[in-house]
Amino acid sequence: MLNALEIYEILLAAYGRPRWWSDDAFTVMFQSVLVQNTTFSGVEKTCAAIGKRLTPQYMERLSTQELEELITPCGFYRAKARTIQALIAWFRRYRFDPRGAQDVPTHDLRKELLAIRGIGAETADVILVYAFYRPSFVIDAYTRRFLSRLGHSFSDDTAIREFMVSVLPRDARLYGWYHWLILDHCISCCRKSPVCGACPLREYCERPAAERETASPGRQEKICYNTENIPPRRRTAFAADSGEIPPLHLP
Numbered sequence: 001m002l003n004a005l006e007i008y009e010i011l012l013a014a015y016g017r018p019r020w021w022s023d024d025a026f027t028v029m030f031q032s033v034l035v036q037n038t039t040f041s042g043v044e045k046t047c048a049a050i051g052k053r054l055t056p057q058y059m060e061r062l063s064t065q066e067l068e069e070l071i072t073p074c075g076f077y078r079a080k081a082r083t084i085q086a087l088i089a090w091f092r093r094y095r096f097d098p099r100g101a102q103d104v105p106t107h108d109l110r111k112e113l114l115a116i117r118g119i120g121a122e123t124a125d126v127i128l129v130y131a132f133y134r135p136s137f138v139i140d141a142y143t144r145r146f147l148s149r150l151g152h153s154f155s156d157d158t159a160i161r162e163f164m165v166s167v168l169p170r171d172a173r174l175y176g177w178y179h180w181l182i183l184d185h186c187i188s189c190c191r192k193s194p195v196c197g198a199c200p201l202r203e204y205c206e207r208p209a210a211e212r213e214t215a216s217p218g219r220q221e222k223i224c225y226n227t228e229n230i231p232p233r234r235r236t237a238f239a240a241d242s243g244e245i246p247p248l249h250l251p
């Protein structure tokens, strides 16, 4: 069975370098709350409408009702507004700058985030990786489904985390890329009804062969490798290239 680094290398070779969430820490934080129980494209539309006002300084001056109105299209706006306000209050402790938290151990930052109502493990890890450049692997429903289909059996997310981090360099950039590669893979091939014929991992996957025959070969090829069918975010420039995080060097 493949280890986490081998899976990563196959996904990277198949899909190419994925995008980074955003170079702006607050954008990551804001969007990671908004995207709960809704689509990322909807979140991007809402944020595009907010435009240059998407700063913690602007958002903290809004009343709760004003904030709710801004984020209404993303659903659950009351709960999300409360979470965003609490997140902004937390971020203020670090002067709205991830560098303000550079001396705080990742474990402590994670605990602080998890103490905010509305921030669960997945959102906390997204914020740690993409906003604070901390190696804290993001585990979501896609990751669980994909690994389970490959043949791995984990008792809980702690076991998944151990599987991932035990062989990967502790590098936030790699963790961020890996999370996005899994997302791309699960949208392109390893969907709820998987399209296995063109999957770059099919020869290693333990999902029973009979269950893989879910689409015609022609359709499978088109879904995974025709760039016209790659979701728009895959064609987005890789924002982190212009950011502060250092180049990744795999061993």
Ligand code: SF4
Pocket: 146, 149, 150, 189, 190, 191, 194, 195, 196, 199, 200, 201, 202, 205, 206, 207, 212
């Ligand atoms: S072969 Fe099918 S089930 Fe296995 S990882 Fe690929 S898409 Fe998913």
